[in-house]
Amino acid sequence: MEVVVAVPLDQHPGPEELRGRLVAAAASAVPGARVAVELAPMEAGELAALGERLRALDGAGETASGPPPGAARPSPIASRRSRTRVLAVASGKGGVGKSTVTVNLAVALAGSGHSVGLLDADIYGFSVPRMLGVDHPPMVFGGIVVPPVAHGVRTVSAGFFVDEDKAIAWRGPMLHKALEQFLVDVHWGAPDYLVVDMPPGTGDVALSVAQQLPRVELYVVTTPQPAAQRVARRAGSLARQLHLPLRGVIENMSWFASPDGGRHELFGSGGGAELAGALGVPLLAQVPFDVAVRQGADEGMPAAVVDPEGEVARTFADLARRIAELGPARVYRSELRLSE
Numbered sequence: 001m002e003v004v005v006a007v008p009l010d011q012h013p014g015p016e017e018l019r020g021r022l023v024a025a026a027a028s029a030v031p032g033a034r035v036a037v038e039l040a041p042m043e044a045g046e047l048a049a050l051g052e053r054l055r056a057l058d059g060a061g062e063t064a065s066g067p068p069p070g071a072a073r074p075s076p077i078a079s080r081r082s083r084t085r086v087l088a089v090a091s092g093k094g095g096v097g098k099s100t101v102t103v104n105l106a107v108a109l110a111g112s113g114h115s116v117g118l119l120d121a122d123i124y125g126f127s128v129p130r131m132l133g134v135d136h137p138p139m140v141f142g143g144i145v146v147p148p149v150a151h152g153v154r155t156v157s158a159g160f161f162v163d164e165d166k167a168i169a170w171r172g173p174m175l176h177k178a179l180e181q182f183l184v185d186v187h188w189g190a191p192d193y194l195v196v197d198m199p200p201g202t203g204d205v206a207l208s209v210a211q212q213l214p215r216v217e218l219y220v221v222t223t224p225q226p227a228a229q230r231v232a233r234r235a236g237s238l239a240r241q242l243h244l245p246l247r248g249v250i251e252n253m254s255w256f257a258s259p260d261g262g263r264h265e266l267f268g269s270g271g272g273a274e275l276a277g278a279l280g281v282p283l284l285a286q287v288p289f290d291v292a293v294r295q296g297a298d299e300g301m302p303a304a305v306v307d308p309e310g311e312v313a314r315t316f317a318d319l320a321r322r323i324a325e326l327g328p329a330r331v332y333r334s335e336l337r338l339s340e
């Protein structure tokens with residue numbers, strides 16, 4: 001049996017995997033069949049048609065019920081009818097583990113059967129491609145970007161479009177435009193969750209994300225140092241300014257678990273609970289400090305994937321379950337305007 005498969009690009013990512021799956025599928029349908037698979041690049045007309053089909057799957061055209069007024073080109077995810085929950089992971093300061101939490105949460109949500117996209121909104125300091133171990137860039141054709149999938153998570157990052165060694169020096173409007181493209185031109189496939197890795201602090205990007213995604217929910221990451229009050233104020237005031245529903249606090253690097261089962265509080269204790277109390281939201285998780293977490297981030301193998309039975313994996317599975325149980329926030333901030 002000879003099968004010719006039309007693929008979007010000349011260099012289709014993972015051609016051997018695709019061939020292997022087709023051969024296996026054919027063998028299970030027709031036992032004993034010998035299958036030769038040929039991959040043939042699509043022609044311009046086919047590419048345009050495929051782009052249209054993917055847009056339709058995303059729910060484009062369903063924004064008639066009202067795109068967010070701030071968005072020049074609305075994303076289907078921003079539509080009132082969208083069922084995608086948008087979870088923005090933020091913090092008042094850098095280096096507390098936002099990206100680590102975002103990546104492991106996304107993997108945990110995918111592991112519990114949800115469809116998940118991960119938007120790396122840290123345009124300047126992107127780290128998601130490395131942490132997720134994405135090995136090929138998105139496919140771009142027919143005016144649409146098809147994100148790569150790693151560990152069950154679709155992801156888009158500025159890291160796919162710029163040279164890693166070159167600094168990006170974009171001002172607010174260009175950042176806004178880049179985020180708009182990431183939301184509008186990407187085939188997210190109407191996922192159950194879009195997890196957003198926010199840049200440190202409370203700058204232009206946070207404003208753009210809030211404007212372009214009216215149903216975004218905010219989750220704040222902190223370390224356990226009790227001196228969390230300043231961070232609390234910043235995160236709280238960001239949420240208030242942007243009218244974002246703040247849903248919970250995640251404490252990272254809570255303790256170091258030694259092999260003898262002891263828990264060592266390297267960075268103090270109580271910061272997460274204190275912050276949650278000050279903001280009036282639940283403390284949703286305490287993630288231990290674990291060398292495997294950093295190693296996993298460096299090697300593109302999230303800890304939740306490396307050791308699915310380990311404490312870190314269980315913590316993130318628990319966090320995913322708690323967030324699912326919280327349910328979507330009942331806020332649609334249609335009052336937002338770009339000009340404000």
Ligand SMILES: Nc1ncnc2c1ncn2[C@@H]1O[C@H](COP(=O)(O)OP(=O)(O)OP(=O)(O)O)[C@@H](O)[C@H]1O
Nearest residue numbers: 094095096097098099100200288289290293294297
């Ligand atoms: N629970 C953990 N155990 C061990 N290492 C961790 C843990 N969480 C984060 N790290 C490590 O700490 C460093 C900072 O984490 P990460 O990049 O996720 O922080 P961030 O808040 O996203 O930083 P930035 O503000 O620069 O975006 C990374 O090297 C990461 O691997």
Ligand SMILES: [Mg+2]
Nearest residue numbers: 098099122127
């Ligand atoms: Mg980060």
